[in-house]
Amino acid sequence: MSTPQFAIAKFIPDMKRMEPRNFGVVVWNSGDCIGRFVGDDKARDARALAGLRIPDRTVYLQWIDYWRAQMGRPAIRLKTGVVVPRTEADFLSALCDTSLENFRLNSAGLLSEHVPASQTGAIAQSLYDELVVAPRSHDRSKEKEIDISETLRKETNKAIEASGLSEVPGFRRSYDWLCPVGDTLQHFKFHYAVHNTRPEAVLQKVNLHRQSSVNDAAFMFQAMQQQKYFGKDRCAAVVYADDADLKENDVYQSFKLMGGLSRLINVADESHAIREFGAMAI
DSSP: OOOOEEEEEEEOSOTTTTOOEEEEEEEEETTEEEEEETTGGGTTOHHHHHTTTOSOHHHHHHHHHHHHHHHTSSEEEOTTSOEEETTSTTHHHHHHTTOBTTEEEEEEEEOSSOOOGGGHHHHHHHHHIIIIIOOOHHHHHHHHHHHHHHHHHHHHHHHHHHHTGGGSTTEEEEEEEEEEETTEEEEEEEEEEEESSSEEEEEEEOOTTOHHHHHHHHHHHHHHHHTTSOOGGGEEEEEOOOHHHHTSHHHHHHHHHHHHHSEEEETTSHHHHHHHHHHHTO
């Protein structure tokens, strides 16, 4: 009986940076070959894939389907013409050789003990939970910040264009303003603004998962309102917060804070966002 072995499926977004993200595992055990991949348990849902930041999810799903098809074959033919039966220990290595560039299967070693064939699926699930689902909490938090920022950027730009706000005279992307604060002049940098002879509205993307983003926006909005440039309805905090986000207490508190200081535009709700951006255009 051969020792069970496993491989890790990795996605590499940038081949120059070579910073792979695990998205699945494959276990070979005496002829049984079983894989577990991100999205399997939720019918390959978009939210499960969001953390991988895969630009073409169709390609992702094609790779999984391809590997599953290979796992089910009685043998794999290598590029050299050599045929490796699924019953041989080299089968997993042969499967790894089928991967290319951004989507890869990397052999990760042997399991410490023999397991019955009936437990192969359980072993695959255990490895998946350890190596894919449960990264270090610091890494998971940092990755979520990055993912939300990218989603926020894309959805904001889309809604602004759809609302017609970008066509308003004086609309600006990236806006600098020196605002009096106490005895000083503070340099504020907003993501968007409407400015003709003076500032008429400012809009700031706020990542509710990043406290510094929330604090910076709150400070700038309060200062602009204290100088009586305009009221809170002309200060827009642009956020992305779905139902799952708002169940996190820190995110919910930041959401409420922004709503008290500004016009809160949640681009997770596209129709709401287009309507609110349109109101800013008036």
